[in-house]
Amino acid sequence: MNQPTPQNTPRFTPQGLIPTAEQTAIQLAQNKVVLVDANAGAAKTTTLALRIGEALARKLAPEQILALTFTPEAREVLRRRLLEVGVPPAVAARVPVLSFEDFAAWMMDLADGDQVRQCGETRALKDFALQAVDRTGERYAGSIEGLELHTHSVALAQFLEVQQTLKATMALDADVEFLGLDEAAELLGIPLTDYLTTIEYETLRLDGGAGAVFRGPFDATYDLACNLHDGARLAEQFPDYRLVLCDELHDLNEASFRILEALIDRPQSFFVGAGDKDQVIHAKLGASDEYLRRRFSERFPRLTRYPLTQTWRHGPHLAYAMAEFKQKTVESALPQRTEIRHAHYASAAECAQRVVAAVREWKADGHDYDGCAILIRDRHQSMDIENALIEADIDYRTPPMAGYLQRDEILFLRGLLAIALKDFGAIKSEQVRTAIVDALVAFSEMKFSAHSMDNFKQQILKSPDLLGELFLIEDERRDGVLPGYRDVASEGTKRAVIAALAWLSQVDPATPAAAVLTELCERVQLVATARRIFVRPYDAGVINKSVASLLAAAAASGHSLREFWNAVNAREAFVRRKRDRKSVLIECAANAKGKEFEHVILPFLQDGEFPNTSQPRGEEENLFYVAATRTRARLTLVSPAETAQRSSFINQMRLPKSSAAAEAAMTRNQHVVPAATSRHYLNASFHDKDQVKALGAKFDIARRAWYVENDRDLSPFSAWLKK
Numbered sequence: 001m002n003q004p005t006p007q008n009t010p011r012f013t014p015q016g017l018i019p020t021a022e023q024t025a026i027q028l029a030q031n032k033v034v035l036v037d038a039n040a041g042a043a044k045t046t047t048l049a050l051r052i053g054e055a056l057a058r059k060l061a062p063e064q065i066l067a068l069t070f071t072p073e074a075r076e077v078l079r080r081r082l083l084e085v086g087v088p089p090a091v092a093a094r095v096p097v098l099s100f101e102d103f104a105a106w107m108m109d110l111a112d113g114d115q116v117r118q119c120g121e122t123r124a125l126k127d128f129a130l131q132a133v134d135r136t137g138e139r140y141a142g143s144i145e146g147l148e149l150h151t152h153s154v155a156l157a158q159f160l161e162v163q164q165t166l167k168a169t170m171a172l173d174a175d176v177e178f179l180g181l182d183e184a185a186e187l188l189g190i191p192l193t194d195y196l197t198t199i200e201y202e203t204l205r206l207d208g209g210a211g212a213v214f215r216g217p218f219d220a221t222y223d224l225a226c227n228l229h230d231g232a233r234l235a236e237q238f239p240d241y242r243l244v245l246c247d248e249l250h251d252l253n254e255a256s257f258r259i260l261e262a263l264i265d266r267p268q269s270f271f272v273g274a275g276d277k278d279q280v281i282h283a284k285l286g287a288s289d290e291y292l293r294r295r296f297s298e299r300f301p302r303l304t305r306y307p308l309t310q311t312w313r314h315g316p317h318l319a320y321a322m323a324e325f326k327q328k329t330v331e332s333a334l335p336q337r338t339e340i341r342h343a344h345y346a347s348a349a350e351c352a353q354r355v356v357a358a359v360r361e362w363k364a365d366g367h368d369y370d371g372c373a374i375l376i377r378d379r380h381q382s383m384d385i386e387n388a389l390i391e392a393d394i395d396y397r398t399p400p401m402a403g404y405l406q407r408d409e410i411l412f413l414r415g416l417l418a419i420a421l422k423d424f425g426a427i428k429s430e431q432v433r434t435a436i437v438d439a440l441v442a443f444s445e446m447k448f449s450a451h452s453m454d455n456f457k458q459q460i461l462k463s464p465d466l467l468g469e470l471f472l473i474e475d476e477r478r479d480g481v482l483p484g485y486r487d488v489a490s491e492g493t494k495r496a497v498i499a500a501l502a503w504l505s506q507v508d509p510a511t512p513a514a515a516v517l518t519e520l521c522e523r524v525q526l527v528a529t530a531r532r533i534f535v536r537p538y539d540a541g542v543i544n545k546s547v548a549s550l551l552a553a554a555a556a557s558g559h560s561l562r563e564f565w566n567a568v569n570a571r572e573a574f575v576r577r578k579r580d581r582k583s584v585l586i587e588c589a590a591n592a593k594g595k596e597f598e599h600v601i602l603p604f605l606q607d608g609e610f611p612n613t614s615q616p617r618g619e620e621e622n623l624f625y626v627a628a629t630r631t632r633a634r635l636t637l638v639s640p641a642e643t644a645q646r647s648s649f650i651n652q653m654r655l656p657k658s659s660a661a662a663e664a665a666m667t668r669n670q671h672v673v674p675a676a677t678s679r680h681y682l683n684a685s686f687h688d689k690d691q692v693k694a695l696g697a698k699f700d701i702a703r704r705a706w707y708v709e710n711d712r713d714l715s716p717f718s719a720w721l722k723k
């Protein structure tokens with residue numbers, strides 16, 4: 001590791017924190033390729049900001065620095081950190097801190113000058129996907145057997161995921177020129193229909209090779225990666241970057257790796273990247289710890305690795321528990337005790353009560369609700385918790401359209417109830433109404449074109465009571481596509497749904513809701529349909545759990561059908577009203593990456609739920625690690641009273657062992673006297689510059705401020721000393 005020498009001392013002194021020796025080593029590193037593989041909360045982002053500060057202090061123009069992240073959220077955190085460490089806003093604003101997607105779109109525009117439309121909206125993308133399905137039908141119907149062309153929103157969403165994975169991993173760019181269509185699909189590990197639809201989708205998107213006409217999420221990254229790889233000299237047109245940084249390297253996939261390669265290969269550029277191999281949770285998007293472990297060093301054999309071993313987010317109790325959990329070294333220099341509390345339950349409803357109790361204790365201890373985050377493994381787990389919070393009159397928020405009531409299968413059932421009770425108008429949100437139409441079409445396995453769906457949605461928004469007419473629209477048939485066994489099953493589903501609706505319309509709304517809903521689910525063959533329309537068994541499994549939660553909640557409420565319907569809609573209105581107020585957050589653990597909260601509550605820590613047994617163990621571990629390490633002050637683990645049912649992750653933290661070591665570390669940390677900062681910054685203005693300079697002050701270029709070294713007599717500078 002580089003130790004600062006008199007010739008190589010930091011020229012940038014951050015405000016608000018004293019860098020550790022590890023941080024300073026990275027700040028001063030002069031190797032061509034630097035990789036920092038560090039623990040959660042171990043100041044990766046902060047240290048990249050220090051490295052930028054150092055480059056600015058050494059007179060590098062802000063425009064010659066490029067800092068890349070994978071998500072807009074991570075980009076904002078890095079921009080904020082630059083200001084926090086003391087880079088003046090006007091200078092920080094000139095440093096390009098961009099997501100890969102921003103950077104790629106910019107570079108593609110520079111090359112093509114075409115200002116291609118970024119299409120972030122799933123709905124618009126689904127329309128393009130639908131057109132691709134239509135084209136696949138037109139082109140291959142009759143010539144290829146076994147085409148499974150599904151047009152409902154769930155199928156389109158799944159198709160969009162498949163094509164995105166093919167691009168993120170650059171599999172779609174593979175040379176398949178001499179392979180047959182079947183062989184190519186097999187090589188890529190996807191069904192033939194998906195492969196053919198992807199080809200049509202890309203032909204549409206790239207206007208048959210003339211150039212992109214629209215770009216969905218990650219498409220710009222893919223387009224740039226393809227261009228760089230095809231021998232196009234696009235990299236020569238990149239601005240003259242001297243320092244390239246990349247945060248959250250654990251999200252790196254093949255497409256973004258290729259862009260980094262091109263940036264690093266330029267002779268004048270230096271690279272510093274930071275990530276945590278234990279936070280890889282986006283394998284579906286091609287993320288892998290292989291980049292941090294192997295790919296970087298194979299490609300850049302002279303790279304230098306630097307450690308950041310101390311976490312600053314939480315104290316030793318959680319740091320050591322995570323060290324045990326991941327069997328790696330984690331230190332914390334904080335003298336604070338991060339509490340790890342336990343609560344136990346015998347049923348889902350009781351789990352929710354324990355969560356409410358944990359939130360109440362937090363409030364009673366004098367903290368705000370908005371410091372509290374309930375991180376769930378999956379959305380189906382929030383039903384009981386949302387109910388319990390409402391009953392306890394505790395405000396909570398969920399990300400838009402990500403609450404339990406907006407899950408597709410629940411929207412489907414709500415749609416059926418709306419038709420039977422002739423009360424679609426009770427659902428106030430247009431977004432929810434439209435999503436209900438989509439869910440009805442998906443779970444009834446109807447086949448509509450984009451055009452007829454749009455027409456119908458427009459009508460419904462004006463006259464909600466027309467919802468039931470949806471089932472009068474004829475399915476659209478494709479010439480030449482012979483119905484396969486799945487189509488026969490789908491037609492059966494639609495018939496079953498129509499029959500179930502006829503039955504439901506006769507049911508007395510005063511009948512207990514639980515009984516009606518149970519029978520309704522059987523009549524519409526919900527479980528079998530889910531298994532058919534969801535490609536991954538995992539998704540179908542979550543649907544069963546989600547419906548089971550709804551039935552249990554209906555039974556526990558003792559409500560009649562009418563009362564249950566009213567209660568569900570009232571609850572949705574409650575959540576929408578509260579979204580902006582100070583409230584507890586309910587969020588999926590996967591979406592909490594990069595964030596931190598004072599109090600994290602992890603409910604339903606039982607085997608089967610978390611770890612979810614249908615998912616790879618390693619990824620489940622990483623997800624748990626991400627969730628637990630969002631904590632700053634308190635972590636509450638809510639698990640079954642029955643020890644045998646508890647999540648094995650709790651044992652894996654070896655809390656008795658790790659907490660004994662943590663007590664000793666606390667004592668140690670309390671006795672560490674922070675080193676004094678080495679500079680005194682002055683309030684000297686431009687007009688004072690000659691005067692302070694003559695007195696021996698120096699200028700900090702990164703901060704645009706004059707300072708005096710610590711060991712000097714400060715009295716001549718008293719007029720300019722900051723209070």
Ligand SMILES: Nc1ncnc2c1ncn2[C@@H]1O[C@H](COP(=O)(O)OP(=O)(O)OP(=O)(O)O)[C@@H](O)[C@H]1O
Pocket residue numbers: 017018019020023038039040041042043044045046047276311312313593594595
């Ligand atoms: N030398 C230091 N002294 C005190 N606090 C520090 C120091 N360096 C960083 N911090 C603080 O530690 C916290 C975590 O830092 P940061 O967000 O940079 O970590 P990270 O490794 O990027 O986190 P994640 O793993 O979640 O991406 C921040 O609040 C930051 O201000």
